[in-house]
Amino acid sequence: MSQTTTVVTPPSLLNAAADPADQFRRTAPASAKDRAIKRRRVLDILDAKGQDSLLLTTHTALTWYLDGSRVHISLAGDPIAALLVDREGDHLVTFNNEAGRVAAEELPAGVSLHAVPWYGNLHEAAAAVGRSSGAAAVPLAEAAVATELRAARQQLLPGESARYANLSAELAGIMTDVLSDARPDTTEFELVSALAARVVAAGAEPLVLLCNGSSRSEFRHPLATHSPLGRRAMAVMCARRDGLVANITRWVRFDAGTPDELDAEARIAAVEADIFDATVPGARLDAIFGEIQAAYVRHGFGADQWEQHHQGGPAGYAGRDPRVTAAVTDTVVMGQPFTWNPSGPGVKIEDTVQLMESGLKVLTVDDRWPTTTVNGLQRPVTLQL
Incomplete structure (x- = not known):
């Protein structure tokens, strides 16, 4: 010894x-x-x-x-x-x-x-x-x-709530800055390199950096390549500071988008809205998972879409704490953070939120990013350049 x-x-x-x-x-x-x-x-x-x-x-x-x-x-x-x-x-x-x-x-x-x-x-x-x-x-x-330890850290305390909100807002600002400078010939590696540099400069650690240009939109966990972004791209960032991990996904495009894309983007936001509605104090995570499965069907994605990618869950000191499945029976508490990330073919939506007395508060917010109102909450849309 x-x-x-x-x-x-x-x-x-x-x-x-x-x-x-x-x-x-x-x-x-x-x-x-x-x-x-x-x-x-x-x-x-x-x-x-x-x-x-x-x-x-x-x-x-x-x-x-x-x-x-x-x-x-x-x-x-x-x-x-x-x-x-x-x-x-x-x-x-x-x-x-x-x-x-x-x-x-x-x-x-x-x-x-x-x-x-x-x-x-x-x-x-x-x-x-x-x-x-x-x-x-x-x-x-x-x-x-x-x-028991997971339950002990569910409810963020005042100091860590403030740190988490600051990190989340900074990540949202970084996404806006970097994606606003993107162009169709920007490569995926160039985009995630710019994100990584800004995250490190903010005193955080980039844990996940993903990007897919229009040629690789079928991949839901797209590690970057030398491919150019093309007409449309997704960027995903998960970063840790002071132990807390914030998560965010954003989209950018360089044309008006196709009718099918615009329709799918609106429907995936509706799936997320249903998940948000189910995320209330006292709800069990396995019950929320059942609502997620039903939401995909309700909004026209098909009964198998929840199987194509994990759906997120509680956040905080882990990227997901834990990923929610039908076997997770934890109970939602006030002050708990979440990152839900429903996705469909060519679409995904993801923000870090915290359950407050007034409802879910979106933490990964930058007022410069375009939004639309979904079920009373401002949600990000694709940045059109």
């Missing part, structure tokens, strides 16, 4: 306010008030399970519980930290080559930081660090309470 040592924040970092460069230094966005609520929620899970500690090991759980800390290096890799929540406190374990940066930029107040050699085992070290007097208790594994 790897030995861990507590990391002490260097005095130079404690006095960093005197450094002119401090204005550019990142600090963990965590709210002490929000973190206390999250800790109470996890302790409630431990109480219900009759356990004394829980080991958090996934990006989704770690970034939620730490309230926005970055725990990745490679976007394709495992977290570079693990966290033990026990009744005495919170213990974050990371590799020795990450510990200094984590202490300076990612560690919320009240979390004890420990280091393990870069070749050590994070999970073993984190499981052991909270043990006292040689107790042999094994912490509860995250996977054993996946459903």
Whole structure:
């Protein structure tokens, strides 16, 4: 078993306010008030399970519980930290080559930081660090309470709601800027490269970037190619900042559109409107999924269209938390974010929304993008250049 040592924040970092460069230094966005609520929620899970500690090991759980800390290096890799929540406190374990940066930029107040050699085992070290007097208790594994943790993070708290709204609005603005500059001879790679540059400049990580020009409109998950956009194109972007993932799809075209396209765009927006109507506090996700299936038939897409692509679901600290199917029985709560993404042949609609007292609030909004009113809500239409 790897030995861990507590990391002490260097005095130079404690006095960093005197450094002119401090204005550019990142600090963990965590709210002490929000973190206390999250800790109470996890302790409630431990109480219900009759356990004394829980080991958090996934990006989704770690970034939620730490309230926005970055725990990745490679976007394709495992977290570079693990966290033990026990009744005495919170213990974050990371590799020795990450510990200094984590202490300076990612560690919320009240979390004890420990280091393990870069070749050590994070999970073993984190499981052991909270043990006292040689107790042999094994912490509860995250996977054993996946459903309970998902419920604990359903309702966004004030600080994270504000961060999410800001990220979502910035992504919508980026889409407007980049797609407004597109031309028929712009390639798919050029378009997603421009999106990626803007996302990174905004301090976010581009998790998904998709684009299909008119020659590839049949693909619903279109990784970019060197193909030109042609007369019509779709762009999809999912980006993460402070742990939260916002999602958006937009369309652009360079002609007036065909009657069939215009009709399908209106009908897919009607499918989405029916999904929105079903997304109310107390609704079960499997019941909403049934409404999705019925909406495709109701609006002329056929009974099999829901099978051609996932339909989205709750959002927040994962792209979908989870993707909704007939087997997901979670209950919708106030303050919960969603990204539904109904699609049909050559059409798709997708925004990040949050359920508020006044109804669903669209977060991925840029007032410069053209919209139409669908069932009382402003929804995006294709940008015509």
